[in-house]
Amino acid sequence: MKLHGYFRSSAAYRVRIGLNLKGLTVQHLPHHLRKGEQCAPTYLAINPQGLVPTLEDDNGAALTQSLAIIEWLDETHPNPPLLPKDPLRRAKVRAFALAIACDIHPVQNLKVLARLRQLGVAEEKVTEWAAWANREGLSACEALVRGEQGPFCFGDKPTIADLCLVPQLANARRFGVDVAAFPRLLEAEAAAKQMRAFTDAAPDRQPDAE
Amino acid sequence: MKLHGYFRSSAAYRVRIGLNLKGLTVQHLPHHLRKGEQCAPTYLAINPQGLVPTLEDDNGAALTQSLAIIEWLDETHPNPPLLPKDPLRRAKVRAFALAIACDIHPVQNLKVLARLRQLGVAEEKVTEWAAWANREGLSACEALVRGEQGPFCFGDKPTIADLCLVPQLANARRFGVDVAAFPRLLEAEAAAKQMRAFTDAAPDRQPDAE
Numbered sequence: 021m022k023l024h025g026y027f028r029s030s031a032a033y034r035v036r037i038g039l040n041l042k043g044l045t046v047q048h049l050p051h052h053l054r055k056g057e058q059c060a061p062t063y064l065a066i067n068p069q070g071l072v073p074t075l076e077d078d079n080g081a082a083l084t085q086s087l088a089i090i091e092w093l094d095e096t097h098p099n100p101p102l103l104p105k106d107p108l109r110r111a112k113v114r115a116f117a118l119a120i121a122c123d124i125h126p127v128q129n130l131k132v133l134a135r136l137r138q139l140g141v142a143e144e145k146v147t148e149w150a151a152w153a154n155r156e157g158l159s160a161c162e163a164l165v166r167g168e169q170g171p172f173c174f175g176d177k178p179t180i181a182d183l184c185l186v187p188q189l190a191n192a193r194r195f196g197v198d199v200a201a202f203p204r205l206l207e208a209e210a211a212a213k214q215m216r217a218f219t220d221a222a223p224d225r226q227p228d229a230e
Numbered sequence: 231m232k233l234h235g236y237f238r239s240s241a242a243y244r245v246r247i248g249l250n251l252k253g254l255t256v257q258h259l260p261h262h263l264r265k266g267e268q269c270a271p272t273y274l275a276i277n278p279q280g281l282v283p284t285l286e287d288d289n290g291a292a293l294t295q296s297l298a299i300i301e302w303l304d305e306t307h308p309n310p311p312l313l314p315k316d317p318l319r320r321a322k323v324r325a326f327a328l329a330i331a332c333d334i335h336p337v338q339n340l341k342v343l344a345r346l347r348q349l350g351v352a353e354e355k356v357t358e359w360a361a362w363a364n365r366e367g368l369s370a371c372e373a374l375v376r377g378e379q380g381p382f383c384f385g386d387k388p389t390i391a392d393l394c395l396v397p398q399l400a401n402a403r404r405f406g407v408d409v410a411a412f413p414r415l416l417e418a419e420a421a422a423k424q425m426r427a428f429t430d431a432a433p434d435r436q437p438d439a440e
Contacts, residue, residue, distance in 0.1 A: 068373030069329055081318055084374075085332070088324035095317040107305040108291055114298035119279055122295070122332045127342060135359065139351055149345070163278030164294075 021046040024063070024074040026053045027226035030125060030187030031086040032073040036226075037183045038090045040217035042097045046075070050228035053130055087121055090180055102180050113174050116164050116181040120188045124157030128191065147195055154192035155201075161185070162202040170204070171211035178212060186212050190223070231256040234273070234284040236263045237436035240335060240397030241296040242283040246436075247393045248300045250427035252307045256285070260438035263340055297331055300390055312390050323384050326374050326391040330398045334367030338401065357405055364402035365411075371395070372412040380414070381421035388422060396422050400433070 023039070023046045025032030039046055051057040051072055058070045066082040067074040075083045075092075083089045094102045103110050126132065128150040136146050165173045165181075173181035189209050192199055199206060212218040223229060233249070233256045235242030249256055261267040261282055268280045276292040277284040285293045285302075293299045304312045313320045336342065338360040346356050375383045375391075383391035399419050402409055409416060422428040433439055 069333065069367075069370040071333070077318070083318070083321045083325065085325035085328040087332075088321045088328055091324060092317050092321040095320065107302050108287070108293075110305065111293045111298045111302035114301060115293065115295035118295040118298055118331070121328070122297075122336050123279065123281070126332050126336050132337060135362070136349075139346075139355055139359075141349055141351075145349060149349075152345070157279075160279040 021078060022049055022076040023047070024049045024051055024067070024076070025072045025226075026051055026058075027223045027229045029053065029072045030191055031071070031121075033187035033190075033221055033223060034086045034183045035073045035075065035089050035093075036221035037178075037186065037218055038093050038102060038180075040221055041100060041102065041178065041183075041215075042093055044093075044097065048227060050226070052228070087117060087180070087184075090183060094180075100177065102178070102183065104174065104179065109174065112164075113179045113181045116161060116173060117184045119157060119161055119164065120184040123160075124153050124188055125191075127153040127157075128195070150195040151192075151197050154188070154195055154197045158188065158192055158197070158199070158202050158205060162205050165204050165208070168204075170207050173205075173208045178215070178218075182208055182212050182218075185209065186218055231288060232259055232286040233257070234259045234261055234277070234286070235282045235436075236261055236268075237433045237439045239263065239282045240401055241281070241331075243397035243400075243431055243433060244296045244393045245283045245285065245299050245303075246431035247388075247396065247428055248303050248312060248390075250431055251310060251312065251388065251393075251425075252303055254303075254307065258437060260436070262438070297327060297390070297394075300393060304390075310387065312388070312393065314384065314389065319384070322374075323389045323391045326371060326383060327394045329367060329371055329374065330394040333370075334363050334398055335401075337363040337367075338405070360405040361402075361407050364398070364405055364407045368398070368402055368407070368409070368412050368415060372415055375414050375418070378414075380417050383415075383418045388425070388428075392418055392422050392428075395419060396428055 064070055067084050073086055075089045083092055103113055133146050168174050172178050173185060186209055189199055268282060274280055277294050283296055285299045293302055313323055343356050378384050382388050383395060396419055399409055
């Protein structure tokens with residue numbers, strides 16, 4: 021399989037963790053987002069959104085959107101599972117993942133921040149915007165898992181929630197958010213960082229890292 | 231079951247369609263988003279994000295995030311299914327839904343537009359921002375289903391993709407986007423509007439409609 025990504029993309033980072041947890045090796049095809057390589061017509065033909073990641077399966081089918089890719093991975097390679105079995109628990113895990121993937125990440129991604137600059141918003145306010153999205157979103161995430169048994173977000177094994185959390189915490193730090201306010205999230209991150217599936221997926225370990 | 235929502239929330243609208251398709255009747259509990267009722271401590275206790283929808287199941291468990299709620303509905307009430315059976319087809323449907331739920335809706339929601347105004351962005355530019363998010367995102371969605379058999383987004387039955395599409399097209403029109411540019415999406419919307427599950431879920435049919 022081939023994974024179209026970018027070392028710093030947190031959506032690609034989620035999928036890299038998922039592939040590692042499933043023990044799958046893929047060919048990495050980096051697209052430099054800051055240089056606009058994701059807008060090349062050949063790439064748009066497989067991912068009309070011009071976003072990373074895209075996973076090409078063994079038959080060349082193109083899968084887009086990190087959470088759809090991870091659900092597919094979990095359905096086609098069930099071990100180890102990335103979601104609990106009980107429907108209500110699955111809903112809790114998915115809600116946490118979506119709270120990051122819908123309500124934090126897209127509000128602070130490259131495209132939106134570039135649009136803010138185009139509107140004449142000062143650089144300092146652009147960073148404050150990104151920090152706000154992370155701070156507010158992660159505060160809610162902390163509340164979502166506060167009563168959950170650890171050390172991971174939902175129990176003693178990583179789930180899709182942890183795949184979303186670890187990359188987002190890295191973003192939050194990059195934008196200057198004081199993550200000490202989220203002790204339960206940091207507990208989950210610390211557990212994840214004990215696993216090579218997570219550390220090998222980190223941006224600075226990727227071939228296109230700068 | 232109880233659905234905490236708001237007539238105009240497109241995330242709540244998705245869940246209303248899903249409940250109708252499954253033939254489930256729920257008690258509707260409206261929270262007036264423009265008056266900030268979603269930030270009441272009693273509501274934050276069940277939805278720390280302060281967003282709608284929240285579904286309370288028969289046992290009082292609170293489910294948040296529209297797509298997590300809909301996946302839970304589909305797992306606990308499998309007929310009619312809202313996702314295909316084949317993993318690759320499921321990934322395509324989920325990717326379309328996420329392209330809306332992650333990359334369009336949160337970028338143009340009430341909270342983000344309010345933040346733009348706080349930054350001193352003029353009202354006309356705020357509307358143009360919302361239109362941009364819809365236009366760009368729906369263009370990609372049109373490409374994602376262009377080769378798919380209709381009349382719905384993915385075949386002859388509605389899926390999670392259609393549950394996300396219909397509310398988003400309503401938003402796009404509200405922000406002045408020329409939706410005639412998306413003929414395949416309009417075909418799917420027209421098919422959906424033939425079904426009472428969709429029309430009964432429309433904002434203007436809700437008890438809190440203004």
